Amino acid sequence: WEAGKRAPRVVGKFDDNGEWSRAEGQPAGTWLLPAHYEHNPAIVARAIATRLEKLGLASQLGAQFKERLAFLDFKDEALAKPRVTTIRQPYFCSGCPHNTSTRVPEGSRATAGIGCHFMAVWMDRSTSTFTHMGAEGAPWIGQAPFTKEKHIFANLGDGTYFHSGLLAIRAAVAAKVTMTYKILYNDAVAMTGGQHHDGPLDPAMISRQIAAEGVTPIVIVTDEPEKYPSGTNWAPGVTIRHRDELDAVQRELREIPGVSALVYDQTCASEKRRRRKRNAYPDPAKRAVINELVCEGCGDCSAKSNCLSVEPLETEFGRKRTINQSTCNKDFSCVKGFCPSFVTVEGGQLKKGKSGGRAAGDDFPALPEATPASLDQPCGVLVTGIGGTGVITIGQILGVAAHLEGKGVSVLDMSGLAQKYGAVMSHVKIAASASDVHVARLGTGDARLVIGCDLVVTANGDALDKMDAGRTRAVVNATTSPTAAFVTNPDWQLPGSNLQHDIAEACGGRNAEFVPAAELATALMGDSIATNMFMLGYAWQKGWVPLRREAIERSIELNGVAVEFNVKSFLWGRRAAVDLERVRRIAIPAEVVAIGEHFSRNLEELLERRVKFLTGYQNAGYAARYRALVERARATEQGRVGGTKLAEAVARYYAKLLAYKDEYEVARLFIDGAFAKKIEGMFEGDYQVKFHLAPPLLAKPDPRTGEPKKMQFGPWMRGAFTVLARLKFLRGTALDVFGRTEERRMERALIGEYERTVETLLAGLTRENHAVAVEIASLPETIRGFGHVKAKSVEAARRKQAELMGRFRAAPARAAA
Structure with missing residues (x-):
């Protein structure tokens, strides 16, 4: 109450100074609660x-x-405080139709709307703006008369089309604007969980509806043109094209006045996966695999597929690519990448984890029963991870287990766009009785236990906020998983050590344990989906979970999904908590470690490995040429500067240029036995390996891009590879028919250029320009790929070298001045 007044003073959005000032119409007070985002x-x-x-x-x-x-x-x-961090941004699922369907031709743009396809706005898709449901494309009706732009594409999801999107199309036709509606038919309301449409809907019905509204022409684009039965009741004039022609179709449609439509028909990747588990959708016995020794790490496969299942693989010879078979939804767009490293394995099936398949306890001591954490106070459990990997399932398992024990429990799932590989958190509160659970969401510092299934999400500010140093215990999956940034940036690096430091600091010293859970669980159980249950088992065995083992296992049974698999995953997590090294040896046997070997630890190892490799590549004389330059670099660096950074760079990248992957080398790397062992270790049953290549004398150029088209070759290609590999002695001679191509001449020229560059660096090397010299010697790291992909990277590397050489020559002059 204000003094001298009978009525109370009501303070609402703003503090006592009031909402509006008399000057400039700005608030005089400050907000009591933020007017944006959410209130925690x-x-x-x-x-x-x-x-x-x-x-x-x-x-x-x-x-x-x-x-x-x-x-x-x-x-x-x-x-x-400033932190080196990253985010787990939502993205299209592996094999998602929108990876292809939301692309637009150069010079065009698209507008977004409601649905998964909205995520195209933060990708390089020339897509912007969005509307409420049912107004997709409608802003163009107002924009069109006031711009020189003649045409746009408007993305419209099938669920939104059924709801109210047809009205926007009707309005566009009535307004006589020129635009193309891309109706993205994926046979599900994908963004909210894959529900069916509210009524009957299929591409043929859509074609008849929009034709009746006056839309013309109408083109159906699909990955399976053959799936439509003869006699399908299409609207008159409808044409059907393969998705490989998408760019050409769009270029045609954008030149046609009026409202046209492109119906892109491809089933939602997540729905394919769900239906395949129920045997309700065809599951081709086919897998894509990459030969990492052939792979150049250029990222063209990611550019072609926009797929998160194409992941980085760090090797002795640099970063390569691998296919995550656990998340792959068999779209196979990655195979279109201009690279001979891809094969498809047809027939057979993936091997399951051998260790996970053993009867529990066969060669592992009986585990002690852990004492559940006390519940003298309610226990907050925060489960963090990547959407679509079972994070919410862990929250549900804990919730049901607590209910079975008669405890009070609440489970709150913070999912957002988590189904699209974004961040997801499950807030679980467990108490002795329901009356002790006052709020479902964990507050600041409320987490007594953090089960961090993904390092990136666990190190996010929202998760760190829930941790209390000295009170919170955390088990975090140390196996890193790439974020969406890797799709467009081949050099993306996860700041793993920084993220681990932030988590450890938030929990307090040694209260956080980092376990390579995904690596171990995948090796043991044959599928990375085992990771989260593995981590729950680890946390339980540590005594950090206030529930009995029997209740958790019963909860897994009641969930009714892959019961035996999940119980075994839980058991392996418990074992890891007791003897992590023993579990590691079982998951990754010594012979596997020996095959993979460790990365070179010093210049001597690095040099000897590449001498051996180059001897196999060509001959001992070729390797000797390599050794001589590296030894000169080592001697000069030691004499003038000290250290081995420059010599290591020369050792690494001179070898890379010398071992350019021509036809002889690709053949050798496919038949040397290492890749065959890899395939044998991954697959069982009756299978065939097929190769995807673009031989320079056989591959036909794409009429639109001019790029050679890849062709599929059967298992007989191994015989051809064997012959070709034996002809490596022709390399560089007058009889080398492949060596006459522009690409091979460029690769040989690069070797000579590098040798001359290194000699220049050694002649002018000083302490002042040493760092620049290392950078110049390392430039071949950026030269990657095959054909046109490699040619572009060479141009960029040469431009960068010209810039760096200027700095190298200027450094001694600056030092003298």
């Missing part, structure tokens, strides 16, 4: 505390009140 318990608590202090009541609430406010301030300050 800490924000609300501060607002209440501020009012209590204003009313003089804070002193009556005791020390606990002040301690809590001080803790909130401490967490805010800690999270405000």
Whole structure:
């Protein structure tokens, strides 16, 4: 109450200074609660505390009140500090139709709308803006008369089309604008969980509806043109084209006045996966595999597929690519990458984890029963991870297990776009009785246990906020999984050590344990989906979970999905908590480690490995040529500067240029036995390996891009490879028919250029320009790929070298001045 007034003063959105000032129409006061984003318990608590202090009541609430406010301030300050971090941005699922369907031709743009395809706005797709459901494309009706732009594409999901999107199409036709609606038919309401449409809908029905509205022409684009039965009731004039022609179709449609439509028909990748598990959708016995020794790490496969299942693979010879078979949805767009490293394995099936298949306890001691964590206070459990990997399932398992024990429990899933490989968190509160659970969401510092199934999400500010140093225990999956950034940036690096440091600091010292859970669980069980249950088992065996083992296993049974698989995964996690090294040896036997070997630890190892490799590549004389330059670099560097950084760069990248992957080398790398062992280790049953190549004398150029088209070759190609590999002695001679191509001449020229560059660096090497010299010697790292892909990278590398050589020559002059 204000002094001298009978009515109370009401303070609402703003503090006591009021909402509006008389100057400039700006608020005089400050917001009591933020007007944007969401209000978490800490924000609300501060607002209440501020009012209590204003009313003089804070002193009556005791020390606990002040301690809590001080803790909130401490967490805010800690999270405000600069950190090297990254985010787990939502993205199209592996094999998602939108990876292809949302592309537009050069010079065109598209507008987004409601649905998974909205995520195209943060990709390199020339796609912007969005509307409420049912207004997709409608803004163009108002824009068109006031711009020189003649045409746009408007993306419209099938669920939105059925709901109200047809009205926007009707409005566009009535307005007589020129645009193309891309109706993205994926046979499911994919964004919200794959539900069926609210009524009957298929591409033929869509074609008849929009034709009746006056849309023409109408083109159906699909990955399976053959799937439509003869006699399908299409609208008159409808044409059907393969998705490989998408760019050409769009270029044709954008030149046609009026409203046209492209119906892109390809089933949602996640729905394919779900239906295949129920045997309700065809599951081709076919897998894509990459020969990492042939792979150049250029990323063209990612550019072609936009797929998250194409992952980085660090090797002795640099970063390569591998296909994550656990997440692959068999779209096979990655095979279109201009690279001979891809094969498809047809027939047979993936081997399951041998260790995971053994009867429990066969060669592992019986495990002690852990004592469940006490519940003298409610226990907050935060489960973090990547959407679509079973994070929410862990929350459900814990919730049901607590219910079976008669405990109070709440489970709150923070999913957002998590189904699209984004960040997901499950907030679980377990208490002795239901009356002790007051709020479902974990507040600042409320997590007593963190099960971090993904390093990136666990190190996110929202997760760190829930941790309390000295009180929170955490088990975190140390096996890194690439974020969406890797799809467009082949050199993407996860700041793993920084993320681990942030988590350990938030939990307090040794309260956080980092376990290569995904690596071990996949090796043991044959599928990375075992990871999260493995981690739950680890946390339980540590005594950090306030539930009995029997209740958790019963909860897994009641869930009714892959019961035996999940119980075994839980058991292996428990075993890892007791003897991690023993589990590691079982998961990754010594013979596998020996085959993979370790990365070179010093210059001597690096040199000897490449001498051996180059001897196999060509002959001992070729290897001797390599050794001579590296030894000169080592001697000069030691004499003038000290250290081995320059010599290591020369050793690594001179070998890379010398061992250019011509037809003889690709053949050798396919028949040397290592790749055959890899395939044998991955697959069982009756299978065939087929190769995807673009031989320079056989491959026909794409009429639109001019790039050679890849062709598929059967198992007989191994015989051809054997003959070709034996002809490596022709390399560089007058009889080398392949060596006459522009690409091979460029590769041989690069070797000579590099040798001359290194000699120049050695002649002018000083302490002042040493770092630049290392950078110049390392430039071949950026030269990657085959054909036109490699040619572009060579041009970029030469431009960069010209710039760096200027700095190299200038450094001694600056030092002298």
